[in-house]
Amino acid sequence: MNSIIDERFKMPNAFWHGLKAIGLSPTSVLRQAGLPITLHIRDNSQVTTAQLFRLWQAIETLSEDPTVGIRFATSLQTALLPPSSLVAFYARDYRDGLARTARFKRMCAPERVDMRCEGDECSITVEWLHSRCAEPAALADVAFTSFVELGRQGTGERIVPKRIELMRSNMDDSAYQHYFGCSVRFGSSRNTLVLDSADLDRPFRTHNAELLEMLVPALASALQEQEACSSVSDEVKVVLKRSMASGRPDLAYVARELGTSERTLQRRITGEGNNFRRLTLEARQDMVRSLLLDSAIEINEVAYLVGFEDANSFYRAFRSWEGVTPAQWRFSRSSH
Known part of the structure; x- marks a missing residue:
């Protein structure tokens, strides 16, 4: 069973340096995103996936550049x-480089890199484990540009993907053509980078066995410790949150998502002193609570997004949980 990391995570220093490299100040981006403007100078500051998405939406707005993600990723200093x-x-x-990226990326943020190779194509997608919606366009561009940059810097050759599939609407793709050198399909069902499988076997000129021997054991140990802090109950709740708006996921569905059997999942949930009904609640x-903290989301929309059939049943349920109405709860949090 795949483990996941906590919903809150620390923004790497490379992110703030990347903002400056593309001509944006961290303070202005944080202000546009509605986040504390000192967040970038606090050593222990953490963000949620929703806050990260707001940061990238702010970057898109302030840059006025639809391909700012490409510019950001190519400006990052590897060191x-x-x-x-x-x-x-x-x-x-x-x-091997992409596999290591997929393995250790979970240490930085709650995202999962999925690589699927079939025939002469290898498709790469990114899933944000705590989000019910697609990532901002610029963030998807950062991921795909980073994957291609890894190949180009590692091999010393101009790796050209077979194509890129993007969820966003049609736009001027000249910048994509210039950087990636491949066709771009807009209006796709999900964001996907498609590589030529033959390119994956290209050796890295940056290969360093000694540094791998030093870094990998420490990273593997840290990842194992991090995953050990994640209980099966936590993992079940992550799957439930992702799929709640589209229906009422049952135990069978969650078991399939976690790659295990219903019986095994039920036994592990019970072993932690829990039950599926309680985890669903x-x-x-x-x-x-997370949705109500975002004032841009209407309360009736919150009811829909968490699977309630109508607003009245949502209001009754919420009052039974918190003793106040959703509007009162939201106001009390916003006034702090």
């Missing part, structure tokens, strides 16, 4: 990357 990202550049080949409550 400033955290060890969990840097280790990929020391891999044996492009395939807790996931719904957590999601409701």
